[in-house]
Each structure stands twice: as structure tokens, then as C-alpha cells.
Amino acid sequence: MTNLLFTLYPWVKSLHIMAVISWMAGLFYLPRLFVYHVEKAQAVEGAQDIFFEMEEKLLRVIMRPAMIVAWVCGLIMVFTPGIVGWDWSWPWVKGAAVIGMTWFHHWLMARRKDFLEGRNTLSGRQFRMMNEVPTVLMVAIVLAVVLKF
Numbered sequence: 001m002t003n004l005l006f007t008l009y010p011w012v013k014s015l016h017i018m019a020v021i022s023w024m025a026g027l028f029y030l031p032r033l034f035v036y037h038v039e040k041a042q043a044v045e046g047a048q049d050i051f052f053e054m055e056e057k058l059l060r061v062i063m064r065p066a067m068i069v070a071w072v073c074g075l076i077m078v079f080t081p082g083i084v085g086w087d088w089s090w091p092w093v094k095g096a097a098v099i100g101m102t103w104f105h106h107w108l109m110a111r112r113k114d115f116l117e118g119r120n121t122l123s124g125r126q127f128r129m130m131n132e133v134p135t136v137l138m139v140a141i142v143l144a145v146v147l148k149f
Contacts, residue, residue: 002080002081005076005079005080005081006080008076009077009080009083012073012076012077012080013073013077015069015073016069016070016073016074016077019066019067019069019070019073020066020070022062022063022066023062023063023066023067023070023101023105024134024138025062026058026059026062026063026066027063027101027104027105027108027134028131028134028135029058030055030058030059030063030108030112031108031127031128031130031131032127032131033051033054033055033058034055034108034111034112034115034122034124034127035124035127035128035131036051036124037051037055037115038120038122038123038124038127039124051115052115052116055112055115056112059108059109059112063105067102067105071098071102074098078091088148088149089144089149090144090145090147090148090149091144093140093141093144093149094140094141094144094145097137097138097140097141097144098137098141100133100137101134101137101138101141104130104133104134104137107130111127
């Protein structure tokens with residue numbers, strides 16, 4: 001099994017990077033859609049339904065599959081012997097930030113449900129501020145992985 005993990009490692013790592021890029025794109029874009037949903041949807045006939053469809057497809061077609069692939073590939077790499085040294089801080093920092101990113105993903109799903117049920121209470125400004133969360137987490141992840149502190 002170890003030989004198989006070593007053989008697959010470059011492929012798994014490549015797939016992991018592609019999935020993370022896709023997931024991050026969604027994590028950056030969905031809060032921005034929410035900003036426009038709050039600020040512009042009422043002004044244009046039918047815009048609300050267009051926002052609902054865009055948000056749903058972004059979550060279902062791009063973000064959810066990308067998150068799952070990123071997690072699966074990440075776990076495969078973690079279980080590849082010699083890749084992660086648990087006596088260092090970086091895997092713990094990355095792990096905590098990835099859990100934070102996953103929490104943010106689920107928070108966004110809950111906000112979408114609020115929109116669908118007409119219960120959204122957040123303003124465009126609040127969604128703009130929340131749009132910084134994935135950036136902060138991404139910085140922590142990249143620095144942890146590259147610098148391996």
C-alpha cells in the first residue's frame with residue numbers, strides 16, 4: 001500500500017491543488033453574489049430567481065465537489081508515510097485553517113438557505129466583511145505549507 005501511495009502522490013497532490021483552487025474561487029465568489037443579492041435583486045424583476053439559481057449551482061456544481069476532492073486528496077497525502085511530520089506546527093495550523101474553511105463553506109450554505117426562506121438579515125457590507133474570511137485562512141494555509149514552520 002505504501003508503494004501505491006508514493007506512486008500516486010504527485011497525481012493526488014496535483015488533483016488536490018486543482019480542487020483547492022476551484023473551492024477557493026467559490027468561497028470568494030459566493031459572498032460577493034450575496035452582496036449583489038442583498039443590494040440589487042429587489043430592483044430588477046426576476047433577479048431574485050437568477051441569484052437563487054447562480055448561488056445554488058455554484059454551491060452544488062463547483063464548491064461542494066471541489067471541497068470533497070480537496071479533503072479526500074488532502075487526507076490521502078496525510079496518510080502517505082513521510083509526507084507530514086506531526087511534531088511540526090505547520091500540519092496543525094493547516095488542519096485548523098482547513099476546518100475553518102469548511103466551517104465557512106457551511107456558513108455560506110446556511111446564509112443561502114436564509115435567502116431562500118426570506119430570512120436574510122445580513123447587509124451587503126456584512127457579506128463584504130465575511131468575504132475576507134477565506135483570504136485570511138488561505139494565507140495561514142499557504143504560509144504553513146510553504147514555510148513548514
